[in-house]
Amino acid sequence: MGAIGGIWRWRHNPLRRGTDLAEAWVALSALLLICLVAPVVGSLVGGAAQGVLQRSVREQHAARHEVTATVMRKAGAASLEADPETATGREARTRVVAGWTAPDGTARRGTVLSGLESPHRGDRFGIWTDAHGRLVARPLDSATATTHAVLAGLGAALLTAGAVESGRRVIMWRMVRRRYAGWDRAWERAGPDWGRTGAGS
Known part of the structure; x- marks a missing residue:
């Protein structure tokens, strides 16, 4: 929710920099990916694991x-x-x-x-x-197989959410470094006149 508030707050703010809006959009995108994509990935992985494990249950019960x-x-x-x-x-x-x-x-x-x-x-x-x-x-029983499938799906969802959050942090880190580099260049340009009487007037 903070990402949505950040986008709205910077929308018409005269102090807004391009990076401020970009950071808010990155945060919102990451939030949406975590809320929408991670559950889908978890469901797909859990469903696939359930199919494989239940087939193994049937094969083991037929052979043992x-x-x-x-x-x-x-x-x-x-x-x-x-x-x-x-x-x-x-x-x-x-x-x-x-x-x-x-x-x-x-x-x-x-x-x-x-x-x-x-x-x-x-x-x-x-x-x-x-x-x-x-x-x-x-032989493996059906309930144990289902438990393993649920855990696989949950693990996949958590890994997806972690990967998205890691990506967001890397992007933010690069944006902050670029901002600091811009500040350093601005200070270097202002540096020779800094502190002199009448400088810039």
Whole structure:
């Protein structure tokens, strides 16, 4: 709003310099770009990210299957890597040797991380596998994908606004430098007579 007020104030002011009006127009243009362009960019980026992520969700849910594994025995003390997509650091994860039936009907067995606090032989828990029964990470869910898309759109809008503001600052800096250079030239022209009695009269 200050930019609009600045343009109106300098419109018919006899003290107005060309640079004053130019600075006000630059500020108003930057404000309009931030208010109009940044949201559009954020919406476009968020929409594109949403499309890509939701397609990934569908592909992962089509290719990954949740099956029930049965505990055969506890595994050794060596640790397994936690699933980076689902582990929160607070989940109790116990390493066990388990058996499961793959979606293609083959019997599988291996060492996996279970969410059971104190697993016993015969306990059941869910794991994710591909069509051949190989362990895979849990598929991305739709809500998480939407959250990532919203964050991508918000980040794009903020980056656009920051780029516009940076451009405005650079333009203003160059205009101020040009104004100071003009003042320096004017002082140099007035300098030889400055302070002399009767100078310029």
